[in-house]
Amino acid sequence: MHKHRLLAAVIALSLFCVSSAQPRSGAGLELAVSFVPKAAEIAYLSNWSGVIDDLRRVYPIEPVVGDNDFLRALSDRHAAAAQFAVSGRSPWFMHEMWAWSLLDLDWELQVYPGGAVLAFNSGFDPGPTLALLDERGYQASDHHGQVTRHIAFDLSLAWLRPPLAEYTNVAYLEQERVLVVASTLEALHALLDAQAGRSEAWSAADIGLAVAGAAEPPLGAWVFPAATACRYMLVDEPGLQAYSAAAIAYHRVGDEIVGTAVLAYDSEVAPALDLEARTSFATDDESAFRSGDYFQSLTAEIVGEMLWLRFGELDRSSRMFDMFNRSALPFLRCTG
Incomplete structure (x- = not known):
């Protein structure tokens, strides 16, 4: 099966997957997030x-x-x-x-x-x-x-x-x-x-804790408030829901590199309203991320007020970080 058809099939099966389960504690990485001012x-x-x-x-x-x-x-x-x-x-x-x-x-x-x-x-x-x-x-x-x-x-x-x-x-x-x-x-x-705890918490602390404590702890992750992402993404998209913070991470499962992107919102309604649009940005052949064939599959999941996008078989571990620096992760675009 052509990889784009396979990708579409995976998304069709998982696009509206909603879970109430919370990520389990991982490798003690949550302590790291507590230091971020x-x-x-x-x-x-x-x-x-x-x-x-x-x-x-x-x-x-x-x-x-x-x-x-x-x-x-x-x-x-x-x-x-x-x-x-x-x-x-x-x-x-x-x-x-x-x-x-x-x-x-x-x-x-x-x-x-x-x-x-x-x-x-x-x-x-x-x-x-x-x-x-x-x-x-x-x-x-x-x-x-x-x-x-x-x-x-x-x-x-x-x-x-x-x-x-x-x-x-x-x-x-x-x-x-x-x-x-x-x-x-x-x-x-x-x-x-x-x-x-002597100062006000970091605005991206909740998403950082969720990523750090996930059942499959990341090997590397970037966590940032929405304001940082919006400065990098350059292009605004009207009609999207505004997110408050985001994270990108990578994992290794055997010989496969798996990427994760997480967006945190201020309500439980927003992720469901945003899910289809943001996954389409990730899989659109015209997007830099998709057209480069940098990943082979995508699954999406809603956990509380967070939207989790999981990219299977990335071509290399630094791909998502490199693309972020190039303003080329369209699924992180901000609302206009």
Whole structure:
């Protein structure tokens, strides 16, 4: 059967699937979302423990620092994680400068604007990393009972050169085993205050929690308020329902790459009114996303006030993120 006919058949079977089931807890990624402050425009979540577990399918040797064959396998199978997460771009340099690498992380959160949060796995000893703060002259201060450390930016210091410039302001949360870093003290405080509940919640927090805690946790996800998406999508579509936040993510199921797009609305009626139009944007042969044959199947589901679109057999893990940056995900268009 021609792939477009198969796609149409899948949509016909699932187009009006409505579910009241809530996503189950996943890999503990929900903690990451709690750090995103209200002013954030976008957050990128990398599930490093999930990525490394998946890589064992194709790279049976346990990776170690300095293993460049492992990095090539990572770049090939998980282009999204390798490209968009700071820890994925130069992991061995990161280890040389700060005594940890992506092999030591459960997950990584990048917040724009803001900073980053790094969750160490249970097998990692953060002692050597924290000792470097004292050795390098970081000054300690207190923020609501949390010790924070700061140093002036100096481009002559290798361990502060881009992309490590955010490491001028640092806090380590021992109970959560996370390192919070930011380029300004104000940004560091915003991340800490969000997690502690001392500030107003991020407008995309609910959708972020839903994606992070899904039954099939994402290996990489971008979460953003509608205002961010609307700046990227350029074209407005009259007649669509306005959504409040959105997310795109990718998963690995065997050798297949699965993409997910989620839109959150302010009522349970809106997703059903929007479902047919947004799925047609995704499958229209004239759209950049469809015409490139970047995916093979689409299913749609309504969960409460959220519309979930699941794209089967993406051609590569970074496809949806690349297309978002190119303003070429028509199903995220905003109402005119």
